[in-house]
Amino acid sequence: MFKKFDYYAPKTLAELFELTNENNEAQILAGGTDLLLKLREKTTPHKMLIDIKKLDNFRGIETKDGYLRMGALTTIREIQASKIIREKYTALYDAAKSFGCLEIRNRATIGGNIVHASPGAEFGTPLFVLAAEAEVIGPDGTRVIPIHEFWQDVYQVDLKDNEVLAAIRLPYYEKMVSRYHRLSRVKGMDLAIVGVSVLALDPANIEKREVKIAMGAVARIPFRNKEVETMLSGVKITNELLVSVKEKLSDSIAPRSSSLRAKPAYKKAMVGNLTEQALLELGLLEEGE
Ligand SMILES: Cc1cc2nc3c(=O)[nH]c(=O)nc-3n(C[C@H](O)[C@H](O)[C@H](O)COP(=O)(O)OP(=O)(O)OC[C@H]3O[C@@H](n4cnc5c(N)ncnc54)[C@H](O)[C@@H]3O)c2cc1C
Structure with a gap:
């Protein structure tokens, strides 16, 4: 009641x-x-x-001044159905596809997912690698905050009492590919045990290529390992390199043992596997090396 x-x-x-x-x-x-x-x-x-559902300025997905603006009231279903998101910001499409069930996807919003700030929130890692910014609005005007600064702790975000999240801004890069993968306990509807997003800028140009990886449900807020990103950027990604990348990813996280969904050892093993899966799908792993 x-x-x-x-x-x-x-x-x-x-x-x-x-x-x-x-x-x-x-x-x-x-x-x-x-x-x-x-x-x-x-x-x-x-x-x-x-x-806030009657406030039109919190709705819609539009390109504006070189970035994509997604209103906080954009539903998960709208994200899944958006052509530009599927083609350009694919990790967000992957997250929308994995999310709950049709009824929940029709109702739940991206803004609610971000402000709720659960450690395993589906959109945490995709937004982090995509360098998203939170557009926050209050009576004194608008603040634009990098998403990793907006999340302060579990269930805590950088919002004052009289502020709301109006939108998410995503920078546009001509050459950008990304994927998100998650594991859950059951095939049906369950929150992620662990999730990983991988993004590459300028993917076909090995020397200039920049790789980013974010992990979710392994720390209080989504987490990136910059050392691993440097190891993978600007070089051929061979199976040999992948072995040390997986080791470093695993060593860099300390998931809490009280998690209901999986033991720390399982999460530590799986972050590397999900990363490998995404690298393979993005065509970033050298064949037969
Ligand atoms: C059956 C079920 C399945 C689910 N599956 C998943 C899943 O697979 N993955 C996942 O990540 N989550 C899942 N969830 C959790 C939930 O659906 C998501 O976190 C969802 O995105 C929340 O959005 P909402 O619009 O419903 O938020 P609400 O419930 O309306 O709000 C959530 C919080 O955010 C605040 N808030 C919302 N919008 C704003 C805003 N614009 N500005 C300021 N504050 C705001 C609210 O005050 C509240 O504190 C599931 C939930 C259920 C019930």
Whole structure:
């Protein structure tokens, strides 16, 4: 059972900020797929819910000034259906495809996934390798924050009481490929045990190629190992190199032993395997070496 709460659905930013300015404990409601569970479990105070779904400036996927802007209310289904995301920002498409079930994908939003900031959140690692930025809006204006700074800790993001996440910005690179892979306990619907995103800029030009790898559900927030990225950038990626990369990736993480979904040793072994799978699919692994 839910406790009683007030419900508002502002139609303009002015109405939104009037409500958030006066009510520090108000909760923003997007798709509700995380929030309503928290409200039912009474783990979140909720005297007031502010439903942002009527705010049009938080919607839509558009290219703008050299980046892709994805409104915070973009649903997972809309991400999965977007041609530009599938072709250019493929790791996001992969994440959308792996996400929950059709009903949840129709309702859940990218903004809610980011602000909820669960360690295994599907979009954590793709957004990190894609160098995404959070566009945050409040009564004093807009702040643009690199996504890895926006996530501060488990369930904690850089948002003041009267601010909301308006959109995600993704830089555009002409030559960019990326993939995301995750493992879960069951084939049906379950959160990721571990997830890995791999991105390469200028993939066909070995000398200039830049590789990025982010791992999810292995630390409090998504994690990148810069040493491994340097090892893989600007060189032929051979099986020999891959062996030491997998070792270094495994050594660099210390997943918590209290995780419900998998033991640390399993996660440590799997980050390398998921990385290999993505490198193979992106055509970055030298054949027969
Ligand atoms: C059955 C089921 C399956 C699921 N499967 C997955 C899965 O496979 N992968 C995965 O990562 N997650 C999964 N989830 C979790 C959840 O669906 C996602 O985290 C989802 O993206 C949350 O988005 P939402 O719009 O529903 O957020 P909401 O529940 O509306 O909000 C979540 C939190 O973010 C805040 N918030 C939302 N939008 C904004 C904004 N624009 N500005 C400021 N604050 C905001 C809310 O106040 C709340 O604290 C699943 C959940 C369920 C119930």
